[in-house]
Amino acid sequence: MKTKKIKIGVDVTALIYSNKVTGIERVIVETNKNLFKILDSEVYELHPFTVASGIEGHEHIHPYLLSDPVFTKPLVEFSDCDILLFGGINLNIPFKEILDLKKQNKIKILSFIYDILPLTYPESLPDAVTSAGRAVNLSGKNFFRFYLQAMFSLPDHVILNSKHVEDEISRLRWNVKPTITVIPLGAFDSQVMVASPITAACHGVYVSTLAARKGHEELLDAFNLLWDEGFDCTLTLIGGRGWKIDTVLEKIENHPLKDLKLFWRQNLVDFEVDEIYAASNIAFCVSEAEGFGLSLEEGLSKGLKVIARDIPVFRERDYLNLYFFSGGAKELSDKIREVSVLPAKPLKDNEIRTMASFANEVAQIIRLL
Amino acid sequence: MTNSQDLNYQINTGGISFERLDGEVVIISFETGKYLNSNNAAADILFLIEHGVARESWSRILSSHFAGFDDTNSGIDEFLTLAYEEKLLLLGDEVEAKLVELPSDYVRKGWEPPTLLVFDDLADLLLIDPIHDTSTSGWPTQKNE
Numbered sequence: 001m002k003t004k005k006i007k008i009g010v011d012v013t014a015l016i017y018s019n020k021v022t023g024i025e026r027v028i029v030e031t032n033k034n035l036f037k038i039l040d041s042e043v044y045e046l047h048p049f050t051v052a053s054g055i056e057g058h059e060h061i062h063p064y065l066l067s068d069p070v071f072t073k074p075l076v077e078f079s080d081c082d083i084l085l086f087g088g089i090n091l092n093i094p095f096k097e098i099l100d101l102k103k104q105n106k107i108k109i110l111s112f113i114y115d116i117l118p119l120t121y122p123e124s125l126p127d128a129v130t131s132a133g134r135a136v137n138l139s140g141k142n143f144f145r146f147y148l149q150a151m152f153s154l155p156d157h158v159i160l161n162s163k164h165v166e167d168e169i170s171r172l173r174w175n176v177k178p179t180i181t182v183i184p185l186g187a188f189d190s191q192v193m194v195a196s197p198i199t200a201a202c203h204g205v206y207v208s209t210l211a212a213r214k215g216h217e218e219l220l221d222a223f224n225l226l227w228d229e230g231f232d233c234t235l236t237l238i239g240g241r242g243w244k245i246d247t248v249l250e251k252i253e254n255h256p257l258k259d260l261k262l263f264w265r266q267n268l269v270d271f272e273v274d275e276i277y278a279a280s281n282i283a284f285c286v287s288e289a290e291g292f293g294l295s296l297e298e299g300l301s302k303g304l305k306v307i308a309r310d311i312p313v314f315r316e317r318d319y320l321n322l323y324f325f326s327g328g329a330k331e332l333s334d335k336i337r338e339v340s341v342l343p344a345k346p347l348k349d350n351e352i353r354t355m356a357s358f359a360n361e362v363a364q365i366i367r368l369l
Numbered sequence: 370m371t372n373s374q375d376l377n378y379q380i381n382t383g384g385i386s387f388e389r390l391d392g393e394v395v396i397i398s399f400e401t402g403k404y405l406n407s408n409n410a411a412a413d414i415l416f417l418i419e420h421g422v423a424r425e426s427w428s429r430i431l432s433s434h435f436a437g438f439d440d441t442n443s444g445i446d447e448f449l450t451l452a453y454e455e456k457l458l459l460l461g462d463e464v465e466a467k468l469v470e471l472p473s474d475y476v477r478k479g480w481e482p483p484t485l486l487v488f489d490d491l492a493d494l495l496l497i498d499p500i501h502d503t504s505t506s507g508w509p510t511q512k513n514e
Contacts, residue, residue, distance in 0.1 A: 096399060142393065146395060149395055
């Protein structure tokens with residue numbers, strides 16, 4: 001007799017609605033790709049669902065999203081699923097219906113929470129506005145609290161990506177009902193690239209949305225010090241324009257070395273990013289706060305040395321070629337000088353954690369639900 | 370008609386998610402699907418209810434924390450009525466008169482009537498990720514996919 005398969009519903013509401021590809025969408029898509037391979041297809045089925053069926057999707061779907069084997073399947077009703085996976089940030093949740101299903105023991109819920117930065121760094125947040133651009137009387141911080149409280153109310157299991165975020169959540173002293181597991185994210189490619197040859201010069205790259213708290217200004221100031229001292233170095237910033245970053249953008253736009261030694265690139269496809277990584281020898285993770293900071297593993301997996309800010313979430317990582325700085329622009333410029341003359345030690349494949357490792361551990365939790 | 374001063378309330382813990390941070394309470398009602406956000410004074414009223422403090426003690430506690438608190442014109446009854454209608458509160462058993470310390474998670478100044486903002490139609494808002502959402506160019510995309 002054929003056993004009924006366990007139907008896992010993956011919430012793709014945010015993917016349909018935003019049609020954008022930022023870090024979170026990449027995590028969702030890469031997790032789906034890996035779960036699709038890892039979970040036994042004789043036992044599990046993965047399907048997309050949305051809790052906002054009234055919202056129209058985009059006519060032209062972002063090509064990267066089309067690489068997701070779950071997202072591209074026909075939508076199912078969440079009530080037909082045995083397990084619901086909430087990977088994106090989405091508050092359009094029919095609480096009553098889902099709670100009723102939970103009470104009847106018909107459904108299990110797994111959710112990812114990436115960080116609580118809107119609570120710990122509220123000053124770097126824009127206020128909430130509707131998709132129609134209508135301002136509402138709701139701060140970005142409280143908007144996020146709606147999401148966070150929902151994610152602590154409904155799921156059976158919540159996955160965090162760092163011990164640091166777990167500690168921050170503990171400090172809230174909220175009534176957190178679900179089981180919490182910390183599963184770090186990882187690099188998208190499992191194959192570690194060969195380290196670039198040693199050179200006295202520093203060709204630095206920082207892949208991150210240009211936004212408040214990301215540390216771009218300090219990084220630029222550090223390079224200004226190096227350029228003033230005649231140090232041979234370049235800096236390439238890769239990332240779109242975020243929020244509350246006008247001062248930094250002005251400095252970049254008006255910089256005398258712009259497009260000579262200072263570069264800002266946007267709208268790149270992955271192979272263009274890889275080309276810049278290949279021409280670089282140091283990657284930076286200088287954010288003042290992160291829930292995880294994926295670009296750290298990305299930089300290391302591309303064969304680069306990485307200089308990261310000395311903050312707890314980055315300190316959780318223990319890798320070769322990873323160096324930390326603390327202090328301001330002067331200390332960072334000193335660290336760049338120091339690290340630029342060190343050889344990048346060769347790494348084996350899978351020595352840097354990957355998204356496949358992340359998905360493997362998520363799959364273990366799914367099997368236990 | 371029953372005076373609301375005579376009623377004892379308790380938090381409808383089974384039907385809502387209710388958490389306090391920095392002197393504000395955010396509430397999700399699982400029964401109505403509504404999201405609610407209180408101001409500081411409302412958060413303190415809910416704290417007193419949560420800790421089983423009888424209404425007769427509230428005036429003394431609030432007077433000691435808020436300048437200009439006037440029990441006869443405080444807006445508390447209106448707030449309690451709204452919170453009850455929104456199913457955040459249930460009628461409860463008699464509670465004891467006692468004094469408690471309010472949380473020191475914000476700076477209290479003059480008394481402002483407790484308010485409850487009710488968001489019942491945030492469909493187009495709640496899909497927006499306020500911090501990770503960026504422009505379409507926020508992250509590299511893949512070639513030929």
